[in-house]
Amino acid sequence: MEEETLYATSNPLYGGSLGKNINCWRSLSTCTAKLQESSVAKLQGIQSSQRRLLGSSAYELHRNDSFSKLSLEDIDYFKKILGEKSVIQDEDVLSTANVDWMRKYKGSSQLLLKPRNTNEVSKILKYCNSRYLAVVPQGGNTGLVGGSVPVFDEVIVSTSSMNNIIGFDNVSGILVCEAGCILEKLDSFLAEKGFMMPLDLGAKGSCQIGGNVSTNAGGLRFVRYGSLRGNVLGLEVVLPNGTIVDMLGTLRKDNTGYDLKQLFIGSEGSLGIITKVSILTPLRLSSINLAFLACNDYLSCQKLLLEAKTKLGEVLSAFEFLDCESMELVLSYLDGVRNPLPPSNFYVLIETTGSNESHDKEKLESFFLHSMERGILSDGVMAQDMNQASSFWQIREGIAEALMKAGAVYKYDLSLPIENLYKIVEEMRKRLGESAKVLGYGHLGDGNLHLNISTPVYDDTVFELIEPFVYEWTSKHRGSISAEHGLGLMKANEIHYSKSSEAVHLMASIKGLFDPNGIMNPYKFLPRSLLSQHKEDASLHGPEI
Amino acid sequence: MEEETLYATSNPLYGGSLGKNINCWRSLSTCTAKLQESSVAKLQGIQSSQRRLLGSSAYELHRNDSFSKLSLEDIDYFKKILGEKSVIQDEDVLSTANVDWMRKYKGSSQLLLKPRNTNEVSKILKYCNSRYLAVVPQGGNTGLVGGSVPVFDEVIVSTSSMNNIIGFDNVSGILVCEAGCILEKLDSFLAEKGFMMPLDLGAKGSCQIGGNVSTNAGGLRFVRYGSLRGNVLGLEVVLPNGTIVDMLGTLRKDNTGYDLKQLFIGSEGSLGIITKVSILTPLRLSSINLAFLACNDYLSCQKLLLEAKTKLGEVLSAFEFLDCESMELVLSYLDGVRNPLPPSNFYVLIETTGSNESHDKEKLESFFLHSMERGILSDGVMAQDMNQASSFWQIREGIAEALMKAGAVYKYDLSLPIENLYKIVEEMRKRLGESAKVLGYGHLGDGNLHLNISTPVYDDTVFELIEPFVYEWTSKHRGSISAEHGLGLMKANEIHYSKSSEAVHLMASIKGLFDPNGIMNPYKFLPRSLLSQHKEDASLHGPEI
Ligand SMILES: Cc1cc2nc3c(=O)[nH]c(=O)nc-3n(C[C@H](O)[C@H](O)[C@H](O)COP(=O)(O)OP(=O)(O)OC[C@H]3O[C@@H](n4cnc5c(N)ncnc54)[C@H](O)[C@@H]3O)c2cc1C
Ligand SMILES: Cc1cc2nc3c(=O)[nH]c(=O)nc-3n(C[C@H](O)[C@H](O)[C@H](O)COP(=O)(O)OP(=O)(O)OC[C@H]3O[C@@H](n4cnc5c(N)ncnc54)[C@H](O)[C@@H]3O)c2cc1C
Structure with missing residues (x-):
């Protein structure tokens, strides 16, 4: 599919005339100004080496001594079944594989295995299970909860050579x-x-x-x-x-x-x-449109979502939002990114995907006009071509990277009823005052907030102000403490904020059934008290599968 | 929502003019004529009492004697916890609850319980589990695989009083x-x-x-x-x-x-x-359109599906098909149903649901024109109002009822790659000859065929020609022997046609974990050999949850 068919190169109905229509942008609150003066400036000097690498000590974890330690015989065995090339002990490679994307979690594995097919994976696991060698599966290592890296010396099994x-x-x-x-x-x-x-x-x-x-x-x-x-x-x-x-x-x-x-x-x-x-996989429909919009307050974002669901209905394919703090951070830390709109308190990205370009544009126009009339939209612009669409997406998708460049980051990925979704950002701001920058962005269309707290360096005082408050607040508001990122090492012990004890107990039973020796990704996902308990149970009964 | 908003009362673009456009209906194959002469005529005299009620004997099943038999103390206990009214021993009520919708499976339960809330369900199950009393949960009892009725004397737990x-x-x-x-x-x-x-x-x-x-x-x-x-x-x-x-x-x-x-x-x-x-639940979008279409052959139905996916894309909300045998049966057995089109080999029902009536109609028009031009559509009509839409749906939804009225029915609910989906109907017709009527209809948009074989009375010779052939054929063509109806009693032992032995073994382990005494809906869902095996395992280890 050519670029031109994805994004109409000229877009007479929107873009130009939208700029004309959507001209009710009003003077902003002081939010943007404040941001530039204070935190961002402070954060700019931080180098990545100053980020605290959280090893296991930060979680007061102890290596489970029922796991074996890697021996020379083990290495020999792996070389025999996988060949030399797939058995990696190179320090540089290992040091990358031991650290997560955020550079927040760090293990000390001595071995990375790269099986090339299912049979090799099978042989690896069978051996590790019989030898009580703990294993961490690793894909692209972009996970955000410390799940994809070892906690101690777990063998890393990477799927990257299985890419057919x-x-x-x-x-x-x-x-x-x-x-x-x-x-x-x-x-x-x-x-x-x-x-x-x-x-x-x-x-x-x-x-x-x-x-x-x-x-x-x-x-x-x-x-x-x-x-x-x-x-x-x-x-x-x-x-x-x-x-x-x-x-x-x-x-x-x-x-x-x-x-x-x-x-x-x-x-x-x-x-x-x-x-x-x-x-x-769905058909790649021929008409894709992307709008970058501004709202004055969170209530307007909410109203805009309802409006989009009604007016855009079947063609709506993304509804993302970011607050002005997120925008400022991206503008400060990522090269070549610019805000297509004058500063505003909130920004919304709306994508439509449909089978008929002119229908979609008509729907968008009616949606824009109606939203303007109702005063819930303060400004907006449509992507005129593929490049502009990418540049809009870059703002939203670049927030995670900007946060990384800005220093230390505490990431929370919450599901919340939409009416309460932004309250936690405001409460957190009050709570942390000047000590941290609090960002709110995410998949508003799904009720999914990415709450991110940025500080120059990791700071226990800040951390204690955040947790367990953020989990308690989420639980109280019937939310989920992990909408999409998962539990990993970060939230294994916090699952009870979102799940009943009966459910967690059932999960531990299932873990025990599938993995009686507990070798798969240990210390993570489920409360550690339950994991070790089930390990003992399992050793009494012997493997069940 | 008023009826008028759902179906445009006047529909100038379609209906009338469609009748004009889609006028290339050609003379039919002999299919319809043959049907009227032979089987349907034979089937018409059959009364419902002649249908064979398959008790457990047909499956050569024996009651599992590790289950207790219901005692007077049990009844007393249930009356104590539920009150007299929710403990039903009335013979008429029981005889209905013991028989499935098809009147094909029949149990002999002496007790129907109607808890009014979760706590009552909890007390019932706790008691039954401790007493080794087998239980069958029952909802609307419309299941089509004998899952919702007892096989022997299981206690029926109905949820019908829990309807808030x-x-x-x-x-x-x-x-x-x-x-x-x-x-x-x-x-x-x-x-x-x-x-x-x-x-x-x-x-x-x-x-x-x-x-x-x-x-x-x-x-x-x-x-x-x-x-x-x-x-x-x-x-x-x-x-x-x-x-x-x-x-x-x-x-x-x-x-x-x-x-x-x-x-x-x-x-x-x-x-x-x-x-x-x-x-x-999705928004009830304001524009709903329904078309009843005719295709000359199955290949055209397939092409029409691809065309609908491309041209109707995001507004397509149903794509159902039936063959002429299904149409004839409905016309013969259901009062007040008529075919809105001249006889054809295949019929397709297409529904669109969208947020903008005129967009949807434009899409439909372009879809119709294109399909006519390509010669894959031979005739068609759009529902002009809610009543007409219901009458179209009645044809498709009435097939199951017509089959019931026609006599005995062997129902198969298969998922198959779309290109092979209708072959099994044709092969089955060849195989069974004049001894049975073979119908093919279903959710073509999802690759889901309802293969139904209608005979005057249940007949072992016919049955042996159908099974295991139908399962073997489906398995060979990488299909599923149950797309949506489930396994129940009918297909519990056939799961291996669609699932690997490792997977089935894991399923049995999960069943053993949740239900170590095996009281929940026994004899069904999983191969009976595995179920009893796990019951023994469980009694060794004791309940695990
Ligand atoms: C910039 C950025 C943006 C992101 N945006 C989103 C987003 O919008 N939505 C969202 O949901 N997530 C998002 N994420 C996080 C998301 O979880 C990951 O990006 C992705 O799904 C993980 O894939 P991965 O291959 O990197 O897995 P990894 O990080 O390698 O592993 C993740 C977890 O899965 C396990 N695992 C990996 N492969 C296998 C396997 N083959 N078998 C068994 N276990 C395995 C690991 O042990 C680990 O526990 C984002 C991350 C980044 C860095
Ligand atoms: C005319 C007709 C058309 C149909 N069309 C379709 C169709 O298009 N698609 C489709 O998928 N199916 C279809 N079905 C079959 C379908 O399975 C059922 O109609 C429906 O989903 C079953 O609901 P029910 O309340 O009647 O369940 P039942 O028949 O009472 O029970 C079905 C199974 O679920 C169990 N069960 C019921 N309630 C509970 C509960 N609360 N907790 C635990 N277990 C429970 C029962 O033990 C049984 O095993 C059709 C059936 C008929 C008669």
């Missing part, structure tokens, strides 16, 4: 591929066939489909194409004991038995390793 | 209700608020949302709104040991732990009883 596309059916749109395929590459592959991936996220250039499925990633297209729980049609997985379970169905509907693959979707490497994925 | 709507959020469209709410009533409730249920099926007037979730029902809107796996946001369930598990989340996204509710979606009462459901 196995098949694509262009009648049904069903794609089958290996777990190590990079999301963006899959999307480009599909673009040529007139299809697209049902998910898209800022980390698309590095994250892998296996990692996406393991974290049940949401992202930018969720509001239109829904959850991976609906789109993933099949998986092949390897259990901790090496058993290969073929659940790689390629059917839209299949009600034969429990839907076991659902246990693996979002299980963050705690039950086994996903080796292949079958996924339903 | 708990809450509805008209910002997010999230509905929370008790499991016993009838699907159609929920849809009517939502209609008043401008929303709709994401699923719709022929049994909507009787089936309950708890039953729908337990069977992971698909239905007519699946092609647009997707699977219950994506739409169900939360469940409250009672485990066999009486534990109430609150997973009744009301959030669009929640990645905290394993998604346990997925195990209950489609588990057909084998793991516990669903007591409450939280579900995401």
Whole structure:
């Protein structure tokens, strides 16, 4: 598909005339000004080396001594089954693989394995299980909760050498591929066939489909194409004991038995390793439009969402928001990014995807006019071409990177009822005062807030003001402490803020059933008290599968 | 919402002018004529009493004697905890509850319990579990695989007295209700608020949302709104040991732990009883159009589907098909139903749902014109009002009822790659010759065929020609032997045609974990050899939850 067909090169109805229509931009609150004077300036001097690397000590964790330590015989065995090249002990490679994307979590693994196919994964896990060697599965290592890196000396099993596309059916749109395929590459592959991936996220250039499925990633297209729980049609997985379970169905509907693959979707490497994925991909419809809009207050953003759902209905494909603090940070830290609108308190990105360009534009026009008349939209601009669309997306997708450049960051990924979603940002600002910069942005269309707190360096006093307050507040407002990023190491012990004790207990039983020796991604995902308890139970009964 | 807004009362672009445009109807194959001469005539004399009621003997099943028999003390206990009214021993009521919708499966339960709330369900199950009394959960009893009725003397636990709507959020469209709410009533409730249920099926007037979730029902809107796996946001369930598990989340996204509710979606009462459901409901968009179309052959139906996906894209909300045998049966057995088109080999029902009436009509027009030009559409008519739309739907939704009236019916609900989907109908026709009428219809948009074989009375010779052939064929063509109806009693032993032995083994482990005494809906869902095996395992280890 050529660029021109995706974004109309000239856009007479919008862009130009929209600039004319949407001209009721009013003088801003002092928010933007304040930001420039204070925190941002303070943050600018920070170098990445000053970020605190949180090793296990920060979590007061102790290595579980029932796991074996890696021996020379182990290495020899892996070389025998995988070949020299796939058994990596190189320090540089290991030091990258031991640290997460945020440079916040750091392990000390001595070994990275790169199996090339399912059988190799099976042999690895079977061996590790029998030797009580702990394992951490790693995809693109873009996870944001410390799940993808070792806590101590776990063996890293990377899927990056398993990156073949196995098949694509262009009648049904069903794609089958290996777990190590990079999301963006899959999307480009599909673009040529007139299809697209049902998910898209800022980390698309590095994250892998296996990692996406393991974290049940949401992202930018969720509001239109829904959850991976609906789109993933099949998986092949390897259990901790090496058993290969073929659940790689390629059917839209299949009600034969429990839907076991659902246990693996979002299980963050705690039950086994996903080796292949079958996924339903939607048609890449020909008309895509992107608007960058401004709202004066959060209430207007909310109203705009309802308006978009009604007026844009079936063509709405993204509804993202950011506050002025997020905008300022991006402008300060990312080169070549500019705000297409005069400063405002809130910005909203709306994308539509449809089969008929002129229908979509008519719908957008009616949506804009109505929203302007109702006073919920203060300004806006439509992307005139693919480049401008990318530059709009860069603002929203660049926030995570800007935060990284700005210093230390405390990331929270909350689901909240929409009416309360921004309150936590305001309360957190009051709570932290000048000591930190509080940013609110995210997937408003799905009720998903990314609350990010930026400080020059990691600071225990700040941390104690944030946690457990943020979890308690979320729980009180019937929210989820993890909308899409998962639990990992960061929130394993906090699950009870979002799940009942009966549910957590059931989860621990399931973990015990699949992984009786507890070798898969230990210390993470479930409360550590329950994990060790189940390990003991399991050793009494022996492996159950 | 008023009727007029749903279906435009006058429809100048279609209907009338479509009749003019789509006038290339050609002379039919002999299919229709043959049908009238032979089987239908033969079937017409059959009375419902002649249908064979398949008790357990047909499946050569023996009652599992580790289950207790109901005692007077048990009845007394239930009366104490539920009150006299909810403990039903009345023979008439029991005889209805013991027989399934098809009148094909019949149990001999002596007791029907009608708890009014979750606590009562909990007390019932806790007691039954401790007493080793087997239980069958029953919703609307419209299931088509013998799952909802007892096989022997299981206690029937009906959810029909648990039918309260708990809450509805008209910002997010999230509905929370008790499991016993009838699907159609929920849809009517939502209609008043401008929303709709994401699923719709022929049994909507009787089936309950708890039953729908337990069977992971698909239905007519699946092609647009997707699977219950994506739409169900939360469940409250009672485990066999009486534990109430609150997973009744009301959030669009929640990645905290394993998604346990997925195990209950489609588990057909084998793991516990669903007591409450939280579900995401879409906006009831204002423009709905329905077309009843004719195609000369199956290949044209396939091409029409691709055309609809491309041209109607985001507004397509149903794509159903039926063959001429299905049409003839409906015309013969249902009063007041008429074919709006001249006889044809295949009929397709296409529904669009969108936010802008004129856009949708323009899309439909372009779709029709293009399909006519390409010669894949031979005739068609648009519903002019709500009444006409209902009459079109009545044809498609009435097939199941017509089959019931026609005599005995062997029902198969297959998922198949679309290019092969109709081949099994043709092969079955060849195989059975004059001895039976073979019908093909279903949710073509999802690759879901309802293959139905109609005979005057149940006939073992016919049966042996059908099974295991139909399963072997489906398995060979990488299909599923149950797209949406589930396994129940009918297909419990056939799961291996669609699932690997590793997967089935894992399922049995999960069943053993949740229901160590095996009291929930015994003899069904999983191969009986594995179920009894796990019962023994469980008694060794003792209950695990
Ligand atoms: C800039 C940026 C933007 C992001 N935006 C979003 C967003 O919009 N929405 C969203 O949901 N997330 C987002 N994320 C986080 C998201 O979780 C990841 O980007 C992605 O889904 C993880 O994929 P990965 O291949 O990098 O997995 P990793 O980070 O390598 O691993 C993630 C977890 O899955 C496990 N795992 C990985 N592969 C496998 C496998 N094959 N089998 C079993 N377990 C496995 C790991 O052990 C780990 O627990 C973002 C991250 C970044 C850095
Ligand atoms: C005319 C007709 C048309 C149909 N069309 C479709 C269709 O298009 N798509 C489709 O998918 N299905 C269809 N079906 C079958 C479908 O499975 C059911 O109609 C419906 O989903 C079952 O709901 P129910 O309340 O009647 O459940 P029941 O029949 O009472 O029960 C079904 C199963 O679920 C279990 N169960 C019921 N309630 C609970 C509960 N609360 N907790 C735990 N277990 C429970 C039962 O034990 C049983 O195993 C159709 C049936 C008919 C008769």
